[in-house]
Amino acid sequence: MPNFRSLLDAIDGIAYTTDADARITAIGLPHWNRFATANEAPDLDAHPYVGRPIFDFIEGESVRGVYRERIKEVLGTGQAAIFATRCDGPKVKRELRVSITRLDDEDQSHGLLFQFEIIDEVSRPALDIYDFKAVSVWLKGQADVPIVTMCSFCQRLALDSGNDAHEWISAEHYYHRGGVSKVRVSHGLCADCYTEHHEERLGPRA
Ligand SMILES: [Zn+2]
Structure with a gap:
């Protein structure tokens, strides 16, 4: 074998x-x-x-x-x-x-x-927010960098929509709406992916 x-x-x-x-x-x-x-x-x-x-x-x-x-x-x-x-x-x-x-x-x-x-x-066309290596080099020694949460499963980004609420948007929309590349990316789970991985999976099965 x-x-x-x-x-x-x-x-x-x-x-x-x-x-x-x-x-x-x-x-x-x-x-x-x-x-x-x-x-x-x-x-x-x-x-x-x-x-x-x-x-x-x-x-x-x-x-x-x-x-x-x-x-x-x-x-x-x-x-x-x-x-x-x-x-x-x-x-x-x-x-x-x-x-x-x-x-x-x-x-x-x-x-x-x-x-x-x-x-x-x-x-x-290149979206620099996914250039984790370049951003991490830039981040060294930088203070007060804004933090943006990225969903690890769909890679959408959380945009603060006020009152502690988040809107999950694609990176393209993030840039259209004035988002910048030089941010600290924290990895998390968006509401849709949370539902897919926790609630739907644990619900009744066909
Ligand atoms: Zn997601």
Whole structure:
């Protein structure tokens, strides 16, 4: 039987396995490396990620909460979790299909397989708010930078509409409405994605 690593290398999309505590055990390298190059981060080495929990790399407590819930459900039921997320770059709108599948070992222990497949990619004029690297360089040593919340799943931005209310708008609208790139982005969950990940999922099933 071919080894596990060669299987991960062959799988479509970015794929990695974890143990039941979501600690990364192996990463499929060809797609990882291709994705890193496409995102102008060719040195993004996969190796340091192995052995660390995925929660170290997910920004925003509410976002980590969604992954925690999904993982718990997958481990408990054996049913894969499948959902959409966005992973934009400045010049590309990118939609991903995420799947989390339980792996059952012979000794009854479990692991998880995570797959991130690109299902849609559309080029667009650069939107610098998605240039996280450039913004983080600029942010060093800056005080009093406004904070804008970005939904990690649909990548819309929260616009303060007064009275503690938020309107979630696309980055294009954010710029049309005078938004700027030099902001500290905090990652969260918009109302629609909250409903999708918490309420709808926990409601009655067909
Ligand atoms: Zn959202």
